[in-house]
Amino acid sequence: MTTPDPQSPVPEPAQPPVSAAPDERDQVHRSHAGIAGGILLLGVCAWFGIDASIRGEGRTPWLALASLLLAVPLIVAFTLRPAVYVNDDRLRVRNPFRLIVLPWGRVASLRSGYSNEVFSDAGTTYQLWALPVSLRARKRAARREMRATGERGVGVDVRTAGHGPGARDAFRRGGRPSATTDDGPVRGRTDSVMDDLRELHERRQGADTAQGAPVVRWAYEILAPAAAGAVLLAVLLATG
Template sequence: MTTPEHPSPPPPPSVPQTRDRAYRSPAGIAGGVLLLAIAGWLGIDAVVAGEGRTPWLALATLLLVVPVVVAYTVRPAVFAGEDRLRVRNPLRVVVLPWGRVASLRSGYSNEVVADSGAKYQLWAVPVSLRARKKAARQETRRAAGEAPRGGLFGGRGGGGPLGAAGADRAAALAADDGPVRAETDRIMDELRALREARESEPTAQGEVTVRWAYEVIAPAVTGAVLLAVLLALG
């Protein structure tokens, strides 16, 4: 007697992995790439065309300068995931579970504060006082029902008060888009909202970890030592 075959249960649905939100400073990256291009051009020229100790001095200088430039311009980034915040600063990488983040502060610099009281600056999210002032002026004009300069209602040299229809349109835009904020302030608002939503989740608990960026420190120190030795030898 044969027994009916029972179909195997379907596999559990896979949980989609949410990619971390990455925040970097475009201005910092652009400046770093420019500095690296200049350093590479001058260094390679000195290595190829230099005489005596000049090529060795150029190589030692490049070994010192390149890691430092990369560390402070291209390297900084902030990665915000569902469970933790990873801060990649020039010389350290700090991982903070959302349950251990006490606050995210914005002043003359943006920083994250752990529940232990330790503070870590967000190098990738620099504060721009100029951008804040510009956003404050735009918000003031919009709240007063005025068109932004060069905007849709003000013409090329506009900026004066709108009519009734224009004021209604400005009010609608304010209601839809919210207050005008500087870019880095909007990023901090996103991080605060993510922390508030995830800080009590079981997967967002754990220990704060800090790792030194030896991949940056080691070549920079080596280059500094070599440069010092070459200069000392005269």
């Protein structure tokens, strides 16, 4: 009598990666101050670079070209590029040198400290460059909370100011105060956005359409020209 071989367990199918392309449903969050600063810096670079290329002599035009090739991609990376795209199925984070796409089912939590961060279920932390923290707004919220509770400014943590019970309810979606909360906590725009992201994560993390494999890609369109500019500038300086 022969003993039948035990059946081997059937491996679970791998989850396909989510699309990294923008979606028409996406809501986009950017840093307006960062965009304004980036445009200003690009204008200054263009002014000096063009002036050096036209009026410069000898190796100066080549040095100006190499410097622009290095500086412009880095300025774009840290000012104009960062963005957070949100829809009901995923969180798409465009940081200076990487693109991260996380389905809500793969997001473990979102944290606001001295920076805004998202944690994947694998334990990886990604910073949200497009949502910088406003410590000034948190300090205003801390002062109002102290006045409301009768405290005198002992041990207030600006990282959590405005996150107490009722703080979220005091604001409408998008961070605008309601008509009856003139004396309530003053939240920064990015803190209100993070509250919305947490609510969306709690609501959608179990949805079938919010599952899939995370996508992490390097921004070679930024890294390649910056590296070329650095190499060209190093060669010119070394041979000068």
